[in-house]
Amino acid sequence: MDPSIFLPYAPPNGLPQESKLVTYMSRSTSTPTRSLNHAIGKLTLDSSPPGVKKVLVSEFIPMNYYVPPPNMLPPESPEGPPPPPIPMANASTVHQENVGGTTYFYSTNSDSLNTTSGLNSSASMVWLTIPEEPCMDYSLLSTARPYPLVYPYFHQPGPSEPCLNAVGPPMVSPYASQMYAGALPQPGPSTNKQGLAATFYNPETIRSEIYDRNDDVYLQPDLNQFPDIPDSVDMYAELVPLEGAVTHSMSTSYRATNRQNGDYVALRRLHSYTSPASKRLEMWKQIDHPNIVRLEEYFSTKAFNDISLVLVYQYHPAAVTLMNKYLSGNGNNSAEGGAAYHDPFSSDPDAPRPYTHQKNAMLRAVACGALLPEAVLWSLLVQLTAGLRAIHTAGLACRSLEPTKVIMNGCRVRIAWCGAADALHSNTNDVVQAQQDDLTALGRLALALACRTIHCDNLAASMELVARTYSADLKNLILYLLSSSPARRSVIDLMPMIGARFYTQVEALERRADAFEDQLSQEIDNGRLLRILIKLGIVNERPELNLDPAWSETGDRYMLKLFRDYLFHSVTTDGRPWLDQAHLTHCLNQLDGGTAAKVELMSRDEQSVLVVSYAELKHCLDQAFEEVMQASEPDS
Ligand SMILES: Nc1ncnc2c1ncn2[C@@H]1O[C@H](COP(=O)(O)OP(=O)(O)OP(=O)(O)O)[C@@H](O)[C@H]1O
Numbered sequence: 001m002d003p004s005i006f007l008p009y010a011p012p013n014g015l016p017q018e019s020k021l022v023t024y025m026s027r028s029t030s031t032p033t034r035s036l037n038h039a040i041g042k043l044t045l046d047s048s049p050p051g052v053k054k055v056l057v058s059e060f061i062p063m064n065y066y067v068p069p070p071n072m073l074p075p076e077s078p079e080g081p082p083p084p085p086i087p088m089a090n091a092s093t094v095h096q097e098n099v100g101g102t103t104y105f106y107s108t109n110s111d112s113l114n115t116t117s118g119l120n121s122s123a124s125m126v127w128l129t130i131p132e133e134p135c136m137d138y139s140l141l142s143t144a145r146p147y148p149l150v151y152p153y154f155h156q157p158g159p160s161e162p163c164l165n166a167v168g169p170p171m172v173s174p175y176a177s178q179m180y181a182g183a184l185p186q187p188g189p190s191t192n193k194q195g196l197a198a199t200f201y202n203p204e205t206i207r208s209e210i211y212d213r214n215d216d217v218y219l220q221p222d223l224n225q226f227p228d229i230p231d232s233v234d235m236y237a238e239l240v241p242l243e244g245a246v247t248h249s250m251s252t253s254y255r256a257t258n259r260q261n262g263d264y265v266a267l268r269r270l271h272s273y274t275s276p277a278s279k280r281l282e283m284w285k286q287i288d289h290p291n292i293v294r295l296e297e298y299f300s301t302k303a304f305n306d307i308s309l310v311l312v313y314q315y316h317p318a319a320v321t322l323m324n325k326y327l328s329g330n331g332n333n334s335a336e337g338g339a340a341y342h343d344p345f346s347s348d349p350d351a352p353r354p355y356t357h358q359k360n361a362m363l364r365a366v367a368c369g370a371l372l373p374e375a376v377l378w379s380l381l382v383q384l385t386a387g388l389r390a391i392h393t394a395g396l397a398c399r400s401l402e403p404t405k406v407i408m409n410g411c412r413v414r415i416a417w418c419g420a421a422d423a424l425h426s427n428t429n430d431v432v433q434a435q436q437d438d439l440t441a442l443g444r445l446a447l448a449l450a451c452r453t454i455h456c457d458n459l460a461a462s463m464e465l466v467a468r469t470y471s472a473d474l475k476n477l478i479l480y481l482l483s484s485s486p487a488r489r490s491v492i493d494l495m496p497m498i499g500a501r502f503y504t505q506v507e508a509l510e511r512r513a514d515a516f517e518d519q520l521s522q523e524i525d526n527g528r529l530l531r532i533l534i535k536l537g538i539v540n541e542r543p544e545l546n547l548d549p550a551w552s553e554t555g556d557r558y559m560l561k562l563f564r565d566y567l568f569h570s571v572t573t574d575g576r577p578w579l580d581q582a583h584l585t586h587c588l589n590q591l592d593g594g595t596a597a598k599v600e601l602m603s604r605d606e607q608s609v610l611v612v613s614y615a616e617l618k619h620c621l622d623q624a625f626e627e628v629m630q631a632s633e634p635d636s
Contacts, residue, residue, distance in 0.1 A: 233310060250271060253267065253417075264317070270423055271306060277309055292387045311420055316407060388439075399421035477494065556623055566600075598611050
C-alpha cells in the first residue's frame with residue numbers, strides 16, 4: 001500500500017506546487033476578483049467590494065448533521081426555509097398613487113395583511129410570513145396539456161358504474177386515478193421538509209414526480225387532433241407537438257415514438273433547412289452528460305412537405321422549463337414556493353398600472369415568500385455549470401442558455417435542444433466568444449432565478465436584492481458571470497466559487513439515492529410475486545382449454561387449484577377465514593423458488609390429502625401456463 005496515503009493533511013501553504021488549488025489560489029487575486037471589483041464598482045452598490053477570501057466560499061456553513069429549529073437554519077441548508085422577506089423601512093406610512101384617474105391607496109401597515117385587497121398586498125407584502133409548505137396536492141403538480149387525453153390502456157368507469165372515488169379526497173394525477181380507480185394511498189404525516197430536502201428526498205415529492213412522468217408517458221393524446229402532422233417521420237411515429245411549444249416558422253418541437261424500440265424521443269424540426277448540417281452536430285452527439293439532453297441523431301426529411309432537418313433528442317417525461325417552473329409567475333407552482341402572487345391587473349394586461357406595480361416584480365416575489373431557498377439556487381447552478389463545463393470542454397458552446405431552453409424533471413436540470421443553435425447558425429465560427437456569451441447567459445439566468453423574475457433589467461436593483469437576500473458568494477458568482485471585463489472568463493473558475501456547496505449537492509443526491517433504495521427494498525419483490533399470482537390466476541378455474549372443460553380440474557392443474565385454496569381460502573378450526581399475509585407471501589416465495597419444502601393440500605370434500613413439494617407445484621404451474629400460452633397463439 002502506498003504509505004503516502006497516511007500523510008497528515010497539509011495546510012494550504014504546504015500544498016504541492018503542481019496542485020490545481022495552488023494554481024487557483026495564486027491567480028484568484030487577479031482574474032475573478034479584479035473583474036468582480038470592477039463590476040461592483042460599476043454597479044455602485046452600497047456594499048464594499050468583496051475580499052478575495054469571500055470569493056473563495058468563506059461563508060459556507062456545513063449543515064444537516066444536526067437539525068436546528070427552523071428559525072436557526074442557515075439559509076442554504078438543505079432543510080432551510082426560503083429566505084425571509086426583506087423588511088422595508090417605515091412600514092406604517094400610507095402611499096397613494098393616481099393611475100388613469102383612479103387613486104390607489106397603499107397601506108403599508110402590517111395589519112392590512114389580512115385584507116382582501118390585492119393592491120394593498122403589494123405594499124404590505126414585505127411583512128408576509130413565509131407560508132407553510134403546502135400539503136401534497138398532486139393535482140397542483142400535474143402539468144396542463146394543450147390537448148385532451150385519451151386513455152388507451154385503462155378502463156374508465158362509465159356513468160352507471162360505481163366509482164370508488166366518489167367519496168374521499170380529491171383525485172390525484174390522471175394516471176394514478178386510472179391505475180387505482182380511487183384515492184391514492186395517502187402520504188404519511190407531513191414531513192414539512194423545506195429547501196433541497198423538499199425537492200430531493202421527500203418521499204411524497206418523489207412519488208408525485210413518478211406519477212407525473214407516468215401521466216406523461218402512459219396517457220396518450222388523441223392523434224386525430226393533429227391531422228397536419230405526418231403519421232411518421234423516418235423511424236419515428238405518433239408525433240405530437242410538445243406542450244407549450246410555440247408554432248413559428250423556424251422550428252417546431254414534437255414528442256414521437258421510436259418505431260423500433262418504442263422509446264419516446266423529443267424531435268426538433270428545423271423548417272426549410274437547405275444548407276448542409278453543421279459538422280458540430282456530430283460533436284454534440286458525442287456529449288453524454290446528466291445535465292444535458294442528449295442528441296441521439298439527426299436527419300433530413302421531406303415528410304413535412306419541405307426539406308426539414310430533424311434533431312432527435314432523448315425524451316424526459318413531464319419536463320418543464322425553468323421559465324415555467326420558476327419564472328413565469330403563473331401561479332401553478334405553489335408547491336415550489338411558486339412565484340404566484342395576486343396580480344390585480346391580470347384580467348386586463350393592457351390596463352395602466354401604477355408605477356409601484358410595474359417597478360418591482362421581484363419585490364412581489366419577496367412579498368409572496370416566493371424567493372427560492374439559497375440551497376435550491378446553488379443546486380440549480382451546480383447542475384447548470386456541470387452541463388456547461390461538459391459543453392465547453394468539448395469545444396462547443398451552448399448558444400441558447402435561456403430559461404425556456406433549460407428543462408427540469410424532478411430535481412434534475414438539463415440543458416435542452418443542444419446543437420439546434422449550431423444547426424441554425426452553422427456559419428458562426430467563433431466558439432470562444434460564444435462560450436463567453438454562455439457565461440453571461442448563465443449569469444442572467446442565475447439573476448433571474450434569484451429574483452424570481454426575468455425582468456432584471458435594472459441590474460443595480462436586482463443585485464441589491466440578491467445581496468440583501470443571499471450570501472455574498474452567490475452575489476459574487478453572478479457578478480463574475482455578468483462581468484464585462486475583457487479578461488476571459490471560464491466555467492472552470494466557477495468551481496472554487498461553488499466550493500463546499502458542492503458537498504451539499506452531493507449530500508442531497510445521496511439522500512435521494514437512500515430514499516430510492518429504501519423504497520426499492522420495500523417494493524423489490526412485488527413484481528415477482530405479482531407475476532406468479534398472475535400465472536396462478538390464468539391457470540386456476542379456467543372454464544376450458546382446447547375444448548376440454550375439465551382441463552383446470554384435472555392433472556397438474558388440480559394440484560394448483562388445491563394450492564390456491566390452501567393459499568387464499570384457509571379457515572380456522574371454527575370456520576373463520578384465516579388471513580395471514582406473511583404466510584401467504586412466504587408460500588408464494590417458496591413456490592417461486594421451487595423449494596423442496598412440502599405442503600399438505602386437502603381436497604374440498606376433505607376426503608383426500610396430497611403432500612407435494614413446492615418444486616413439484618412450480619413444475620405444474622410452469623407446465624400449465626406454458627399450455628395456455630401455446631393455446632393463445634393464433635395458429636395453435
Ligand atoms: N428533451 C425533452 N423531453 C421532454 N420535454 C422537453 C424536452 N425538451 C423540451 N421539452 C419541453 O418541450 C416544450 C416546448 O419546448 P420548446 O423549446 O419547443 O418551446 P418554445 O417555447 O416553442 O421554444 P421555441 O420558441 O424556441 O420554439 C417545453 O415545455 C419543454 O418542457
